[in-house]
Structure formats: structure tokens, C-alpha cells
Amino acid sequence: MGLNEVLSEIDNGLEDAMTRLFDLLKIRSISTDPAYKAETRDAAEWMVKELQSLGFEAELRPTPGHPMVVAHHRGEGPRLLFYGHYDVQPVDPLELWTTPPFEPQIEDTPKGRVIRGRGASDDKGQLMTFIEACRAYKAVNGTLPGNLTIFLEGEEESGSPSLIPFMKENAEELTCDLALICDTSMVAPGVPSIAGSLRGMLKDEFTLHGPRIDLHSGHYGGPALNPLREISKLVASLHDDQGRVAVEGFYEGVHEVPQEQIEAWKTCGFDEEEYLSSVGMSEPHGEAGYSALVQQWARPTLEINGLWGGYQGAGSKTVIPAEAHCKITCRLVGDMDPAHVRKVLRKHIEDRLPTDARITWDNDLDGAPAAVMNTDRPEFEAARLALSDEWDREAVITGMGGSIPIAYYFKSILGMDAMLIGFANDDDAIHSPNEKYDVKSFHKGIRSWARILDRIAK
């Protein structure tokens, strides 16, 4: 029995597959918020049961944080590890959701049917494409495909604090010939994409302290240092008027993108105008002189993800607050070193502190360098052909603006290459209100994995 039967099985079982996905989407596994610790574990247990029902030797593996899910199936062929994460992003601002984030539903939209809900795309919907491919294969062939290890974490959206120690402690068990990861998007709707590189990430956060206590702006407005004004000056100083990061030493390790690469990307199906206009932008706002695609795939960024201080409630409050807060993430490319970026960023801020202000840093935030894939491996060619068959369109090797530290760790800790193939779209609103996953992505994603496993096995 062969591929065609598996693909038919997938088509016939699509509704059941979506029902299973909905069960998973209903679990509020927000890993970054301690309030959801128990439900995050529930999601892990749901995955274990699911994998056991498919014949995997699956178990929950404790960590100091959220548990890992590890499952094995010993079979023929190259040893493959599939990685995904069962945790999701927070849902605020909740009031902007048109449907409850954890009550998934199918919606008909002008662009087709979508699965709406937190995690529908990132990463529950994507990881289930691989699991459902395995289910269909087994239904047809009576056994799971090849020699598989499934490795799911529950801390991807909160910096993966337990990941490195766990991989080191279980290196032998987790080291396979190749890692498969389904947590990325397609360069354009309908254009199958394999990630050639991923940006790294550096997270930092600081509090600027001014007056000893909150002050009345009538008694102290004028004479007192206002932390909200000072933090604004500091944030404004981080970029120049060309959108370039103004932190001295920030660009160390950044390599200009080769012209032939830029040329190749021009035919990859990326629609800059659609990419920008879909979110209300009329022009790229990053470093002047680079296209939106290059800004996203191949240039580093320093972004403010949270900024706050003072009164945020209803009405007005004449307060000069004692402190102000700022959350920062940098996207890293090439050979940028997260530790170096953190050092120069902190120096930039501290060198600009006014009298009577002081800074405290959050030292619990991590970082990871960029990752460049080994696209010369035969599995990449096999995947490229499999994807081209499924999508009737040449698959492309793309850059990726996101950061998936796991790809870097697989290489640095286990010496294992990774191949990232995902079916998300840029308008999935992952990390935003009203996250969705196209039913087409889910359906053809499952079919794509069936084809990829089939080709790699050959």
C-alpha cells in the first residue's frame, strides 16, 4: 500500500482531525503566565495520550518548568526527530478578540475557511499536521512510518528555560539523523517554503527609577525628574532617523546579504505590498535602503515590546510616577552574539542616564544566535520535491524573520541538523488577537508531511 492511499485517508479523515485539534486548542496552555501552569500541563498530557493511541511509546518528562513530551517509534530508515511546542502566547488585549480565544471555531472568510483561536497556527495547528500524517500512514499501513521520535516542549513562548538542560541530560535519546520542525510560515499563500535561516533573539527588560515615591504633579511638577519623560528619551535614542539601530557595536557580526540571494528572493512569491498593506503599512519602516523582505529575513532589529508607567486607568491622575518600565527584544542575524548585544545595549542606556535616575535590569531573560540551515542535505531536496508535488508550485528556500532557538540548539548541543517546514501564513495573526490557521494549511500540511516522509524513506 502506498502514498495515494495515505493521501485519501487524510482527505477522508479531515473533519475528525479538526475535531482533535479543537480539543487541543481549548486547553489554555499559556506558558509565560504562572496562572496557567496546570492547564499547560493538561496540554502536555493530552499530547501523551494522543501519541500513545497512535502506538508511540510516549511519556511526560518533568522539568523545573513545564514538562516535555517525548515519544518514540522504532522502525526502518533514517532516524527522524519531530519537534513542536504545545504552549501558546498570552491572549491580551482580550477585548480585541472577535471570538473567545480558547473556544476554537471554523469561520468562512473571503480568503477561505479558517480555524480561529489562540494556538490554531502557532504551534498547535502546525504540530498536528505531522501527527495527523502519522495517523493516516498507520491507518493505511498498520504501523507508524520509519524511525520516529516526537519531542514537544511547553516553554517555547516563554524562552525555553528548561530546554537546554533537558537536551543535555537526554542527548543520546534525542540525537537523530535530522530534526523536522513545523513552526514556520510560507513565504506567500500557496508557496511551499523551507527555512534556510532563522533570526536569533535577545530579550532584555529594564526599570528606570526616578523619585523615591510617586509624586503629585502640582507639588513636584517641574522640579522632579519624570521617569516617563526620561524613558521616552532613552527609547528614542535607540534608533537613528534612518531606522538604523544607534547602539554602538550592535551591528558586530552582521553580514550584508549577497546580491544573488536578494535576486533569488525576488522570485520567491513574496508580495511586499500585500505583506505591508495587510497590516496597514504603506512602506517598510525598518532600515532605509532595504526591502521589507530583507528587513524581515536578513537584518537585525531592536524592538520595544512593552513600555509603561504612571496612571493607565479611567480619567486623569496628576501623578509623576516613581518608575517606568521597558521590555525589549532584538532579532539577531549572521554571527551576532546575544551576550555582546546585551552588553552594548545596556551600556547605551546606562551611558545616557540623567542625574537622580537609576536603572535595574531583569536578568532572567535569555537569548540565542541566528541559525543557518544545512540545505545541502539530501532530505532538503526530498522535501523540496514532495512539497512541489503537493502544492503544484516550486518549493523555495527562504529566510525567516522569526526566532526558533531550538534549531540552533539541535546543532550546537546534539550536532543535529534541522529542517523547518511550516504552512502558516503571514496573516495568521499569531501572537495577536484573532489568531487563525487556514483549513487549507492544515489539510495540505498533513498531506505534505505524508509526501515528505514517503520521499525521505526512499
Add this chain to the structure above:
Amino acid sequence: MGLNEVLSEIDNGLEDAMTRLFDLLKIRSISTDPAYKAETRDAAEWMVKELQSLGFEAELRPTPGHPMVVAHHRGEGPRLLFYGHYDVQPVDPLELWTTPPFEPQIEDTPKGRVIRGRGASDDKGQLMTFIEACRAYKAVNGTLPGNLTIFLEGEEESGSPSLIPFMKENAEELTCDLALICDTSMVAPGVPSIAGSLRGMLKDEFTLHGPRIDLHSGHYGGPALNPLREISKLVASLHDDQGRVAVEGFYEGVHEVPQEQIEAWKTCGFDEEEYLSSVGMSEPHGEAGYSALVQQWARPTLEINGLWGGYQGAGSKTVIPAEAHCKITCRLVGDMDPAHVRKVLRKHIEDRLPTDARITWDNDLDGAPAAVMNTDRPEFEAARLALSDEWDREAVITGMGGSIPIAYYFKSILGMDAMLIGFANDDDAIHSPNEKYDVKSFHKGIRSWARILDRIAK
């Protein structure tokens, strides 16, 4: 019977007076937060009962917002109106309070005994000094002093939206020879102070809108406009590097302080070093070239009271938010026109908007010009002598950094001068966590009013 008996009555009744104040402080009358609407009304009703028990014709007077309290006692002599407010500021950040804000208590501190709790100073403690003076007078003389009207509002901390219409509708009833207001502080501990001028206030608030939705900083970090970076640039543009407001036209109507006034203030007991160091400042941070006292009393300000956007929760979130928010208040002096200041402020912001950003303004926020008192009236001299007797120290005519729009409205709407005398201290932490009122301020404040009423009656 005379003043000395009244003063003894005040001394003997102090503990009971504090018990009554505590009952009032326990009522969470936060007027700016709709969640406390009912309790704000409770405070008004408490005041009505209190005033009726003293023999006033007192009643609750409805408004579209929180009710007014109006009470009359027809007697001999000049007709005096006493104004205060029974509402209080919000209590956030709650975690910085060392005692529950609405569970008042007496604390022994190195600087003496204090009454700790929200509203202890602003304005419940202060307004009760006048009420308790009336109570002692009646206990000794069997009747209330002179010809009194008590007028208390419950919206002072939320912009007094109902005040002007109410005063216009009840102009005849409220127009007296002079208004007495107890909502100000002493220039230095133990230095009795009469306000010669008050700064005005202009409130505004805007939201900066960027991307259509919250974005993932991996997919859009770089190409997307980040509202947190843009709002920081806008806020940073509001002042120059000399601490001067950089908004064109802002200083229209500002008059330089006469040198002789500056000289006079030098002997008023204001301790700049203590004023700054008590809140952790080593130097004045307002306009260069002006002392902290002049910056506070006689110069305008543009302060940020709230600034926020993006993720503020635990951990990290790689989001580029769709919007960012900013709350602003300006303190006005001289002949500055709030409407003009709002116009030039908004123009400054809108002139600096980048492509793909738009601004929405909160149009429900009010403003009032500065107020200059008619200190030539005989009541000011009477009060100066009465205060000097009580505090064994020459009373001083000061400036005031705060804004009490009522003083301006009494003059513009009722043609009535106001005399502001308060017993708060700059370290009372009004509008901040751990607000307090010195027991000495409460006790000698009551005695001061008894002396002032006695002298004005003569």
C-alpha cells in the same frame, strides 16, 4: 464665652475628632473610577449627617456625576462659604502601601504622629479641620459661628465636571462675601501659609495608532512601524535639553516672576534641599535657571502622567502593539489659556506623526487657568494674624504649584474672592501610596480656623 474656651474644647476633643475623621477615611470615595460610584455617594451622605448633627441645614444635591453637599447656617457677620472635597485619588500602585489605604491608623514616626490613609490629607483631613472648629465653637457658644455656607464636592480628583453647571444653577445660594478653602499645604513644616496664587491645569490624552493589529516581532520586526518607539519620540520632543517645553506657543501668557517676589520667597521658610532630597532628587529638574520653588510656584509644566502600550505581564512577549497611549497634564501660570495650550500641544504632536501612524485624542478632559488671589482684602490680614498667633511664626503669602480650579470659578462665575489656607505638608504623599496627615496639622488646623473665624467676626 470666647476663643480660649473654644481652643480648650478643641484640645480636649481631639481624640473624638480623629475618630470621626477615621469614619470618613474608611469610605472609598475614589471619584475617577466608576467602580466606586456608590461609595463616593456614601461619603457625601456621611458629610450631610455630620453637618446636620452640628445644626446646619444640610442636604445632598444631585448632579449628573457625584452629588454636592450644601449646608447653611444663617447667623451674624460676613457671609462665608467653606469649600472642600470628599472624594479621593485612586490608590494604585496598591502594592507600595505599607497599610491598607482605607484602613486609617495613627502611626508614630520620627517626625511625629501621623494619620495614615488615602484622603487623610487630601482633602478629608483638611476639610474636617474646619468642621471640627465649628463643632467646638458650638459646644462652647451653643450655636455655630457667624453666617456660614458649607459647599463640598465629590469630583475634585476627576476634573469637577459638574461643578460649573451646579454653581451657575445655584449662583445666588452659593454667592457669599468670601470663600474659604482648605486644600493646600504649608510652605514648610510649621510655617502657616496663605495661597497668593495657584497654577492652572490642562489635561489631555492621546492614543497613537500604528499597525492594524498587534504584530509578531519576528514576522514584522523591522518593516512595521512600532507605536512604542514612535510615542517615545513624540514625548521626547516635548522638552528641550534645558528642561524647557519645546511646544511652539506654549509660553504665551507666561509672565516672568518679579525679582522682589523672588526675594520675598527666599525668607518664607521653603527648604529647597529638604524638598528635593525628601523625594530622592539632588537638583531641580525643571527649566534651567529657575529655583525649585519658582519652578513649582510660578513656571508652567508639561508632564506625562501615564504612558503605556504592548505587553506588561510576566515574562516576555514578542509583540509589536497596534497602539500606544499617553496621558498629559500641563500646569498653567499667569494668563495662559488652557484652550490655546491644548491647541498648540495637539499641533506639535500631529505635526510630527510619521507615515502610517494616526492619533486619536480624548476630548473629555478639561482645563482651567491659573488663579491669583485678592490678598488686599481685610480677611487676609485677619487670617495672617490669626495664623501667626497659633503657629508662633509669621504667616506667609505663598505661591502654589497645585491647581484648585474652584478658586478660579468662584471668581469668574460668582464674583467671589477665595482665601486658601491649608495645613498639609509636602511629605504628605497626597496622590501617592502611604498618604498621611500630621496629627499636628489636624490639631492646630482646627485651632487655626477657630482663631480665623474669631478674628473675621470682629
